[in-house]
Amino acid sequence: MARVDTRLPLDVGPETTTAAAPAGGRGALGRLPWPSFLIIVGMLLVALGAPLLAPHSATEQSLPDKLQPPAWQDGGSTRHLLGTDLLGRDVLSRLIYGARVSLTVAAAALLAGGGIGLAVGIVSGYAGGRLDSLLMRVVDATLTFPTILIALLLAVSLGQGLRTMVIAITLILWARFARVVRGEVLTVKGRDFVALARVHGCSHVRIMAMHILPNVTNTFMVLLSLHIGFVILVEASLSFLGAGIPPPTPSWGQMVADGRGQIASAWWLSFLPGVAILLVVLAFNLFGDWLRDWLDPRLRQQL
Amino acid sequence: MSAGPVLLELRDLHAHLSTRWGVVRAVDGVSLTVREGETLGLVGESGCGKTMTALSILRLLPQPAGRIVAGQILLEGEDLVPKSERQMRRIRGRRISMILQDPQTSLNPVFSVGNQLVEALRVHRAGPRRRLRALAQEALRQVRVAAPAQRLRDFPHQMSGGMKQRVVGAIAVSGPPRVLIADEPTTALDVTIQLQYLTLLEEIQERTRLAMLFITHDFGIVARICDRVAVMYAGRIVESGPTRELFAAPRHPYTQALMAAVPRMDESVERLPAIDGQPPALQRLPPGCRFAPRCRHADDRCQREYPAVFAVGREHEAACWRAESSPSR
Numbered sequence: 284m285a286r287v288d289t290r291l292p293l294d295v296g297p298e299t300t301t302a303a304a305p306a307g308g309r310g311a312l313g314r315l316p317w318p319s320f321l322i323i324v325g326m327l328l329v330a331l332g333a334p335l336l337a338p339h340s341a342t343e344q345s346l347p348d349k350l351q352p353p354a355w356q357d358g359g360s361t362r363h364l365l366g367t368d369l370l371g372r373d374v375l376s377r378l379i380y381g382a383r384v385s386l387t388v389a390a391a392a393l394l395a396g397g398g399i400g401l402a403v404g405i406v407s408g409y410a411g412g413r414l415d416s417l418l419m420r421v422v423d424a425t426l427t428f429p430t431i432l433i434a435l436l437l438a439v440s441l442g443q444g445l446r447t448m449v450i451a452i453t454l455i456l457w458a459r460f461a462r463v464v465r466g467e468v469l470t471v472k473g474r475d476f477v478a479l480a481r482v483h484g485c486s487h488v489r490i491m492a493m494h495i496l497p498n499v500t501n502t503f504m505v506l507l508s509l510h511i512g513f514v515i516l517v518e519a520s521l522s523f524l525g526a527g528i529p530p531p532t533p534s535w536g537q538m539v540a541d542g543r544g545q546i547a548s549a550w551w552l553s554f555l556p557g558v559a560i561l562l563v564v565l566a567f568n569l570f571g572d573w574l575r576d577w578l579d580p581r582l583r584q585q586l
Numbered sequence: 587m588s589a590g591p592v593l594l595e596l597r598d599l600h601a602h603l604s605t606r607w608g609v610v611r612a613v614d615g616v617s618l619t620v621r622e623g624e625t626l627g628l629v630g631e632s633g634c635g636k637t638m639t640a641l642s643i644l645r646l647l648p649q650p651a652g653r654i655v656a657g658q659i660l661l662e663g664e665d666l667v668p669k670s671e672r673q674m675r676r677i678r679g680r681r682i683s684m685i686l687q688d689p690q691t692s693l694n695p696v697f698s699v700g701n702q703l704v705e706a707l708r709v710h711r712a713g714p715r716r717r718l719r720a721l722a723q724e725a726l727r728q729v730r731v732a733a734p735a736q737r738l739r740d741f742p743h744q745m746s747g748g749m750k751q752r753v754v755g756a757i758a759v760s761g762p763p764r765v766l767i768a769d770e771p772t773t774a775l776d777v778t779i780q781l782q783y784l785t786l787l788e789e790i791q792e793r794t795r796l797a798m799l800f801i802t803h804d805f806g807i808v809a810r811i812c813d814r815v816a817v818m819y820a821g822r823i824v825e826s827g828p829t830r831e832l833f834a835a836p837r838h839p840y841t842q843a844l845m846a847a848v849p850r851m852d853e854s855v856e857r858l859p860a861i862d863g864q865p866p867a868l869q870r871l872p873p874g875c876r877f878a879p880r881c882r883h884a885d886d887r888c889q890r891e892y893p894a895v896f897a898v899g900r901e902h903e904a905a906c907w908r909a910e911s912s913p914s915r
Binding site for chain 2: 412474475476478479481482483484485486493494497498500501
């Protein structure tokens with residue numbers, strides 16, 4: 284073998300030129316999906332400040348005022364900006380309080396279902412073998428149940444209510460999370476840094492927590508944000524079917540269902556809560572897209 | 587390089603993998619020694635058991651298929667085979683470390699380089715974060731990364747392959763280990779960076795006097811960095827000796843054939859000689875010499891009986907019946 288001077292000056296060459304510092308958070312913020320971000324923040328504020336913001340009680344009936352159209356229509360008044368329903372309740376106030384229900388259900392179900400799914404997915408994917416097969420068959424079984432059916436069954440057996448709703452959605456949700464997270468774990472697990480962590484003396488638990496988890500957090504956050512919309516839809520569907528939050532607590536799905544009979548004469552009853560659902564679900568989905576890019580260190584600089 | 591006491595010794599190590607197609611005898615009676623400050627090259631073609639030998643040493647054979655069935659792994663005289671997983675965790679990284687082939691996936695993409703170095707340091711020593719940060723910076727400087735303070739903040743994707751592999755090296759020697767296993771650490775690097783990296787490894791070795799087991803199939807690298815070489819074929823070491831001597835006078839027909847297949851810069855040839863046939867399947871090994879089916883010199887005895895190991899020179903041994911009859915120099 285030809286001997287050349289091997290004492291190359293190691294710290295010269297193009298690869299060692301100091302990279303320009305990344306542009307920091309400003310660039311990323313600049314690309315924030317403002318419309319969806321505003322809708323989300325708005326909804327949070329509305330849900331938190333419902334008692335302050337709502338012009339009327341959400342449950343108090345007033346039959347003389349029933350079926351008033353929104354303020355901008357003939358016969359509408361500024362007392363009820365978005366009109367009233369069949370029992371004379373203020374639609375705007377009900378929408379505002381309905382945001383609370385939707386967000387509470389979404390937060391609780393995602394926390395529980397997402398958390399369980401994340402844990403199961405990581406353990407299943409990392410352990411592999413029999414445990415993996417077993418857990419994934421359970422996931423398969425869970426996913427084959429129609430969502431609505433589980434919820435209806437639970438509503439019948441446990442009784443209607445917020446708690447039942449959260450349990451029902453959690454039962455559906457965890458399997459979806461576990462499936463996707465496990466897939467991610469399988470690709471992460473095969474990379475050398477996991478092997479090197481073992482070589483360096485890390486325990487399995489530490490590897491799962493320090494190496495696997497941060498690498499699937501990205502996917503997990505996106506799943507979360509995308510499923511907020513899903514949960515709100517499921518909650519709305521269940522309430523629509525009468526298996527959700529019992530009246531008189533306002534929920535958007537319930538409002539759509541209640542207004543169905545009057546769709547020809549009082550369009551605002553179903554249409555307005557429908558628009559609320561649409562905006563919020565869309566906002567969370569767009570936000571999820573942005574979040575995915577922002578969480579990826581390789582893409583962050585380009586944003 | 588002058589060699590000190592034996593740091594790592596394998597004695598008749600057997601490691602098996604149970605697969606759907608039968609028991610694969612991946613490591614089948616390997617014995618070798620590596621001394622302080624010495625580099626032993628482990629060469630052989632793909633699938634001959636080099637990496638499995640390395641994983642056996644760390645007790646990280648693929649689970650649940652892999653198992654050490656016999657033999658001893660002596661690290662500074664202490665047998666690792668009966669050690670529990672908990673005990674092994676304290677040995678890995680601290681006393682034996684390893685560098686893998688592909689720098690692209692050897693670092694965790696979601697953490698900055700500094701974070702990962704600090705994590706590696708923290709596994710084996712306590713201290714305030716700022717102190718560990720300073721140690722990490724020093725570790726980067728030692729692997730000749732320019733502007734280490736800035737580099738600590740970089741993410742792996744912001745670095746080139748060569749630089750990533752240097753960071754991996756810095757993590758590997760952060761223990762600091764007594765034995766370093768390098769499993770084809772330069773295969774994924776281009777040749778100029780390879781040379782830099784080998785020089786760097788030599789520097790680290792000179793400084794820390796660690797024993798290095800260097801797995802490769804590149805004879806050029808062996809000639810460049812290894813003090814001694816062990817040639818592996820089908821789970822066994824067929825020949826070992828000082829690099830210079832083994833290169834000058836290979837005694838095992840397999841080594842001879844491998845050497846003949848290395849292209850030379852001072853001769854031009856139409857075709858490089860190749861070894862006919864395939865290595866034997868490791869779940870159905872022939873009773874005699876494993877190389878016999880492909881060997882030009884094989885006779886009846888080679889087919890029947892596995893050859894004993896014969897000394898053919900100072901520290902130079904070959905497992906071939908022909909080495910018995912031919913007088914050693």
